[in-house]
Amino acid sequence: MTKEQLTDLTAKYLDGTATAAERKILEQWYYSFEGEELVVELPEGEEEDELERRMKAGIDEQNAKESRRKRLLMHIKPYRMAAAVVLVLTAALLSVFFSGRQVYNAQQQPRFVVLNDGSRVWLNSATKLVYTDFPFMGERRLSLTGEAYFDVASDPEKPFIIQSGSMVTQVLGTAFNIKAYPDEPFSVTVTKGKIKLEDKKTKIITFLTPNKQVKYANKQAPVMVAVKADMAYSWTKGQLEFYDQSFEEIARTINRKYNVNIVFANKSLEQCMITATFEKESPVTRVIDLLCKINNATYTFSADSSTITLEGKGCQ
Structure with missing residues (x-):
């Protein structure tokens, strides 16, 4: 390192404008000095002993910071390891959770x-x-x-x-x-x-x-x-079987199966109790027609066939 370079680095170091790389170069140079004459062109107003004292203090401070940083990292590492273990365990538990939990929709x-x-x-x-x-x-x-x-x-x-x-x-x-x-x-x-x-x-x-x-x-x-x-699960075979169920309850079953809304113009029809069996995949018109016949009711479809309106005196 030339005298000019050393003087320039020293000035930057003392006024705090030296980069990390420049500080490292100067610190390495300082600790490699083994009693040889320290020749530095001092900034105006600086004494050589004062310069050395300031440089040493600055370098020692930087070393202390580095030492504290290393100790902090040593403390952090166990936490990082613990966090890693927690993440692994969490991943394992989530894997068990999703493999042991099934959701089905019909x-x-x-x-x-x-x-x-x-x-x-x-x-x-x-x-x-x-x-x-x-x-x-x-x-x-x-x-x-x-x-x-x-x-x-x-x-x-x-x-x-x-x-x-x-x-x-x-x-x-x-x-x-x-x-x-x-x-x-x-x-x-x-x-x-x-x-x-x-x-x-x-x-x-x-x-x-x-x-x-x-x-x-x-x-x-x-x-x-x-x-x-076996009447209770006849629906699993595509059949419709009703045992002593109200017309209102049956209407909800028809709504789910055929996606058609049923409206009771006469509310008394809702409470009519019905026992009936229909062939597999019977069309909705046949189902409604038979239910109305046995309950003294009539029915009409809306223009788009999405709604069926039931009328009549019903079972009373």
């Missing part, structure tokens, strides 16, 4: 699905099912909105629990139909095995065996009746 048409545990489920139209089965859980938990027929794979170590609003259905291995559409009567029908049904609001617990149906309607006490169970 829109206009029924849908058949097989769950991770081997259980088979038929979803009716306008139905949503969320299935959760984590390795560390002692149960298989589901949430159902709509209607579904379940053929549950047996696993005594993991009960099969279905939540539908306030109603909780628990089984180990059996087959049954649940109807749990919003604003409609809730019902469960068992075809084989045995289930436990609990209403979380009223704390009422009911046990059902094959060909038994329990129904909650209009906030009344549950009613259990003997039924021909």
